[in-house]
Amino acid sequence: MLHLRIVCPPERTEAVLGVLRAAAGATHLVLLPGAGLEPAGDVVEADVAREAADDVLAELCAMQLDHDGAITLETIDTSLSDAADRAEADAPGDGADAVVWEELIARTGEESRLTTTFQAFMTLACLLAAVGVVTDSPVTIVGAMVVGPEFGPLAAIAVGLVLRRWDLVRRAALAIGVGFPLAMLVTAGAAALGETGGLFDREVFNGAQHQVDFVYQVGPFSLIVALLAGAAGMLAMTSAKSAALVGVFISVTTVPAAGYAAVAAVLGDWGKALESSAQLAVNLLGIVVAAALVLWLRYRRNRFSSAGANGRPLAAG
Known part of the structure; x- marks a missing residue:
């Protein structure tokens, strides 16, 4: 109720x-x-x-x-x-x-703003991912996934596209477009300081096989996982099953890919840096596409259900 x-x-x-x-x-x-x-x-x-x-x-x-x-x-x-x-x-x-559409718009609108808190969480998540990369710690990578706040703006972009709320799209795109680069820049600075201070060795990082190499290894399953996560995330946001969002955060490698790209760039491994950036792009795109598709299907279902019950279509807001 x-x-x-x-x-x-x-x-x-x-x-x-x-x-x-x-x-x-x-x-x-x-x-x-x-x-x-x-x-x-x-x-x-x-x-x-x-x-x-x-x-x-x-x-x-x-x-x-x-x-x-x-x-x-x-x-x-x-x-x-x-x-x-x-x-x-x-x-x-x-x-x-x-689906309570006004509630969904209000919720995604609030979570899509580029605020100091949003940027702080994004930066901390990227730093955690960088620590996971240099220490070869999958557990720390998972922690970075959970801390990352990026799903809110991605969901807002999907909502804005389906409901033609371009203010939501612009605001969320700004949060993603500024949040990730700024967090990666801070992470790169921290990685440079860490290498200078002897916290990790460039040669060991560049030459060894790591348990966290899945972060930058982009392939068909990268897109498949992103699509599934985006669909699950939007279902969770539009229903009473919000606890499922935690699983969405853990399943995608957006923040870890950003952190890996920053570390690899600092250490001069441009191949891994580019692959990580591609992984980030594939995940972001896949989440938005799947979330928008799920929301569009639910919107059409609600629209025709409302038209049948009340003789009028559901407004797009």
């Missing part, structure tokens, strides 16, 4: 209540007249089954309440109520399969 709170002008309150009363899957309706201070208005609250939330939000946004008032949506962890059970039973579909 999701908790919905609406601040609306008093003259639209009855219309809002009508939408919620008519919606299959809405319950626990509460009206607080005049409780809204900024923006001013009445406060209407309700609990809505996840599978019914998107249609309710579409009708509320059509009333311009996102401009003239406020609409807030929160996840309810536990709801002990027979009314809530009936609402979930009445709502069409399954909550785990439902």
Whole structure:
């Protein structure tokens, strides 16, 4: 269940209540007249089954309440109520399969911003990957995969492409386009300092076979894994299965490839540096393509389901 709170002008309150009363899957309706201070208005609250939330939000946004008032949506962890059970039973579909498009746009929009925190995580992840490379430690490479924050912007690019939200695409592309090069530059500087300080030996690195060589060895399976990870990641983001994202982070070699490329460039192994860069590009492209395809399929399914139920297609936002 999701908790919905609406601040609306008093003259639209009855219309809002009508939408919620008519919606299959809405319950626990509460009206607080005049409780809204900024923006001013009445406060209407309700609990809505996840599978019914998107249609309710579409009708509320059509009333311009996102401009003239406020609409807030929160996840309810536990709801002990027979009314809530009936609402979930009445709502069409399954909550785990439902996509709340406004929630998805808000989530990916937030995670796609080039912020100091995003850049810090990206840089730390690349540094961890570099340590894994020079110490031949697959465990450290896996740690770098988990720390890397790159899936958020990649998912935002997919969402922006499918829903034609070019602001999301631009913002996410900026995060990726600046985040990776800057993190690689810092990593290269750290690698140069490490070699100068004797932390690792150039000849040993260039001449030996390593357990982490899979990072730069680009091939057909690089694309296959990226496609599978992108599909799984988008399914996790558009459903109630967000725990699956951890597996997505571990399965792709985006950050490790960036870290390997930086170290190899500093040590003069330009072949490995180029292969690592190719691995990075293949992973980024594969994730976006698969995520966009999964989202497009889910969008079409929801669009036609909504048209059949309400006589109107789902808006693209």
